[in-house]
Amino acid sequence: MAIARLPRVRENRTRYVVLGMLSTGGPMTGYGLRNSIAGSVGNFWQESYGQLYPALRGLAAEGLVTSKTSPGAPGREARIWSITARGRAELARWLELPPAMEPARNELLLKIYFAGAVAPEVTLANLTRVESAVRGMLAGYQQLDAHWEAETAGHPDAPYWRLTLDFGMTFARTALEWIERARGVVRERGKARAASPTRSKPQGAKAAARPGGTR
Amino acid sequence: MAIARLPRVRENRTRYVVLGMLSTGGPMTGYGLRNSIAGSVGNFWQESYGQLYPALRGLAAEGLVTSKTSPGAPGREARIWSITARGRAELARWLELPPAMEPARNELLLKIYFAGAVAPEVTLANLTRVESAVRGMLAGYQQLDAHWEAETAGHPDAPYWRLTLDFGMTFARTALEWIERARGVVRERGKARAASPTRSKPQGAKAAARPGGTR
DNA sequence: GACAGATATATCGGCAAGATATATCTGGGA
């Protein structure tokens, strides 16, 4: 069973979110684009002005988007961006490429890995904080789900959109289950420490080494 | 139920991985540190030389690590880095802070969200590719699990280390289940398209809008 | 003896993320 090796991230992907959002949501300003992204794919994709505005200029230079300036007072001029036919083709080309895997850092896991350097209570407290945050995210997803159900009903792409929400909710629930298991492990470690009041330094273990040999 | 709002990432966290690895694995070179990180926390945390070497210099300037130069031929000198007592204190201080949440981009979800712009077959092919990659990751985790079971047995921190593997395996399995559901949704959409051969442009839907209003 | 691969240090460029500066318009309360 040959394992597909997905490509790493290289290319600037802001371009494609812009093309996608202009394709799905119609013409918009850079500001509107930002809000639009935050309100639709914001749970798994973020863009800042520092990326959007240069990306829009680059896309325009390539003829993938065009802009009309809606005149206003100075400091109030708004450029309305639209996707071109070539822009749609470029979006489709990108959508066909295998999605790049994100290596994604996870600070919680890092702190768990090094948890031997602090008291179990510290780690338990942090697990509780993360649990609360995950519950908050889950509640947010559910709220969004209810909102989308009404707003997007009948749109042929709605099933795709809800699938991304499904992903978020499923992973949040999985995280909650893992946190519960992690709590058990940390508590167990606390009992072991209480029984034999050694410091963090392991002394009973003989050749037990940390994984990932040094050299 | 007050929702804990976890902090966003700001600070350079390379520092703390370095401190953690030197604390757990003993003195190492920058090169060894890199391998050590890749072999232990590499599944959820990556560091490159471009981050490690400057970080080591910074930590040394703060007195959190020290180095001894093990002499060698030019181009072969090795600096062995060790954590200091103040370095351990700094590590513990950081471990007590609530872990920052990673917003993490997900290119697969982005392509699912915009999947209406391409044929269902394209999306199905990509789902299969991702599935294969996830299966490969899962196999890697299981192999690592077996390896660690022998290597780290008896070490008091081993339960923490395995917990991070548990996380990876659990999430990989959850991803596989989601992919199966996603496949179902995409296939359903394919049937709908075949039945009414409309283009990507939705025309039947009345006021069904994309979520995340523009302005 | 040749040569691939491991050991070891170092830096560059492009992407990403958030903060911030600036200016104007809009709606609601005092």
Next chain:
DNA sequence: TCCCAGATATATCTTGCCGATATATCTGTC
């Protein structure tokens, strides 16, 4: 009516992150 908070809109800066690459030496194997 005035004022001001908040929304609309564009733009840039800093820091961090990630991979690629350059350089040089040592080691083991065919």
